[in-house]
Amino acid sequence: MSGTAAGVDARLPIRSDLDLVWVRQHVRQAAAAVGFGLVEQTKLVTAASELARNTLVYGGGGEVTTERVSDGRAAHGLRLTFTDRGPGIPDLEKALSDGYTSGDGLGLGLGGARRLVHEFAIDSTPGSGTTVTVTSWATRPPRPREELR
Amino acid sequence: MNHELPRAAAAPVPVLRLGDVLLITLQGDLHDGTAEQLQRDIAESIVRSRVTGVVIDISGVEIIDSYLGRVLAEIAAGSRLLAARTVVAGMRPAVAITLVELGLTLPGLRTALSTEAALELLAEPADRPHREPR
Numbered sequence: 197m198s199g200t201a202a203g204v205d206a207r208l209p210i211r212s213d214l215d216l217v218w219v220r221q222h223v224r225q226a227a228a229a230v231g232f233g234l235v236e237q238t239k240l241v242t243a244a245s246e247l248a249r250n251t252l253v254y255g256g257g258g259e260v261t262t263e264r265v266s267d268g269r270a271a272h273g274l275r276l277t278f279t280d281r282g283p284g285i286p287d288l289e290k291a292l293s294d295g296y297t298s299g300d301g302l303g304l305g306l307g308g309a310r311r312l313v314h315e316f317a318i319d320s321t322p323g324s325g326t327t328v329t330v331t332s333w334a335t336r337p338p339r340p341r342e343e344l345r
Numbered sequence: 346m347n348h349e350l351p352r353a354a355a356a357p358v359p360v361l362r363l364g365d366v367l368l369i370t371l372q373g374d375l376h377d378g379t380a381e382q383l384q385r386d387i388a389e390s391i392v393r394s395r396v397t398g399v400v401i402d403i404s405g406v407e408i409i410d411s412y413l414g415r416v417l418a419e420i421a422a423g424s425r426l427l428a429a430r431t432v433v434a435g436m437r438p439a440v441a442i443t444l445v446e447l448g449l450t451l452p453g454l455r456t457a458l459s460t461e462a463a464l465e466l467l468a469e470p471a472d473r474p475h476r477e478p479r
Contacts, residue, residue, distance in 0.1 A: 217376055220374055221374060224407070234439050235438075238440060238442070238443045239443050241407070241408045242443045245408060245412075249410070249412060305411060307448070308411060308446075308448050308449070309447075311446050311447065312443065312446055
């Protein structure tokens with residue numbers, strides 16, 4: 197299965213920095229199709245860009261699947277699942293903290309992406325890969341405002 | 346939305362000279378390689394054209410992630426070493442909101458709301474003492 201311009205559900209490869217452009221473009225279109233406002237679209241596309249880059253740089257490439265989700269009532273959202281078969285992350289707590297990087301980045305990737313989405317889950321096994329799943333809702337559930345750093 | 350992004354994204358970004366200033370207009374979605382090439386092109390153009398300012402118009406940029414943010418900060422830092430000042434102009438509100446939440450506030454980057462305002466900023470004397478926020 198591959199992405200279409202109009203579709204929301206898709207599976208896209210992350211093998212090169214050109215693929216990052218495709219991922220951003222697809223997530224933007226999918227978020228708009230699900231009904232996200234401009235700011236929430238921008239946050240989700242930015243999170244997708246950070247996570248896809250992690251998949252490429254640290255995971256050695258992989259893929260992302262995008263799917264429309266529903267809470268069974270009125271809320272609709274978009275779930276993105278990034279999967280790689282790379283070396284995995286030995287210390288998740290550390291990897292999620294700002295400033296931590298095993299590469300030459302700013303270390304904002306994981307922690308930054310987590311702040312930009314409503315739900316964030318990470319599953320990593322050293323030696324066999326990492327899966328990051330994020331979900332945002334077009335109608336945002338109430339949540340306490342985090343302190344601005 | 347531009348549906349021919351990959352082709353457009355792979356093309357180099359034009360660097361225009363406007364008097365003492367280089368003007369760069371970023372559009373759409375930037376390929377990583379394009380951003381790095383732009384960084385080199387700007388540094389070389391500053392030296393070749395002896396300009397004292399660089400304006401980067403990002404009003405057509407829909408997202409800035411930590412990679413592109415870092416490239417912009419590095420362009421500004423590199424220009425400073427080459428005796429030129431950089432102003433990033435026209436950031437979209439949604440991009441600014443997202444950058445703050447991402448944790449990327451780019452404190453070293455000078456910004457203006459439009460290219461016109463950026464050119465006015467660069468026309469001010471460079472040695473004016475910087476006002477620190479209180």
